[in-house]
Amino acid sequence: MITTEDLTKQVLAGSPRALARVITWVENSDPRAAKCLEELHPHMGHALILGLTGSPGAGKSSLTDQITHHFRKRDKTVGIVAVDPSSPFTGGALLGDRIRMNRHAGDPGVFIRSMATRGFLGGLAQTTDNVVKAMDASGKDIVIVETVGVGQDEIDIMRIADTICLILAPGYGDIIQSMKAGVMEIADIYVINxxxxxxxxxxxxxxxSRILQDTQIKKSPWTPPVVKTVATEKRGIDDLVEAIGSHQCQLKESGAILEKRRERIRQQTFQMIHFALFQLMEKELAQNGRLERLVDAIIERKENPYRAMREIVDEFIHTPAAR
Ligand SMILES: Nc1nc2c(ncn2[C@@H]2O[C@H](COP(=O)(O)OP(=O)(O)OP(=O)(O)O)[C@@H](O)[C@H]2O)c(=O)[nH]1
Ligand SMILES: [Mg+2]
Incomplete structure (x- = not known):
């Protein structure tokens, strides 16, 4: 049995197998994942995290492929996480087909992982975040997160990124859809693929014109650029990478990067505590069928959920386990 310490060492030494193993633990909420992430924590925070979102088929994977190619030519290492919250499939075979990364498959400088919805215990965004962090700690210079963008799940996932690119393509009616879902507002760069x-x-x-309206209303210091690309012909990729670079500079020069990271750590720490407490409470209430008895009593109007909640929380705060 390999210890988490050994595995962490292997991840830090750049072993893709070790990284894959840690990620599997993360996905399965294996307690060893937390131990590894704890040990990897001092080594995180160096990667540029890039988020690519957009409608199905808009060209996210083709662009990810081109961006990866661009950075590899400059000797930068790349990690790729393809998340598909809408996919009902659990294996990832379909995702594999959709990643379009075959040409990087044998390259040790590229690590690719696809994730489909599996009702991750810790939540999809949190799981993705930990996968990204493991890649970051393993020394990847750039980590790209690709997800199909339509709902809240995807917006939560995108918040992991330092720079968010929204990929649009003509004829998808996606601009209206994205506006409704609030995806438009979180984009730092718009790509017309x-x-x-x-x-x-x-x-x-x-x-x-939509961006112009937006920035006038918000008086934001960053006006998101719109970049035209043809991913299949490698056109516009240099412009896109340049826009990413400009956004990174702006984030650093304005200090916004620190604020962004601070907010992310605040949210993530809070969510981790929330989840840990939730699990403790769930276990506690399941014991001796307490929750079921409570439900019976509420149905019979002998008890009300408001009072019961106060009592349980109060009781919990005063148990030694909670302290
Ligand atoms: N003509 C043209 N086709 C493109 C372009 N970019 C991508 N495609 C094609 O569009 C299809 C979808 O591209 P993908 O890169 O898989 O798109 P995606 O957004 O990752 O798709 P999903 O992951 O399935 O949501 C593929 O057949 C690509 O070859 C482009 O700029 N022009
Ligand atoms: Mg794709």
């Missing part, structure tokens, strides 16, 4: 298709110019104009 499939610029070889009809309607790209119109989409470009629409997005630009």
């Amino acid at each position: 499939k610029s070889d298709h009809a309607g790209a110019d119109q989409l470009y104009t629409e997005v630009n």
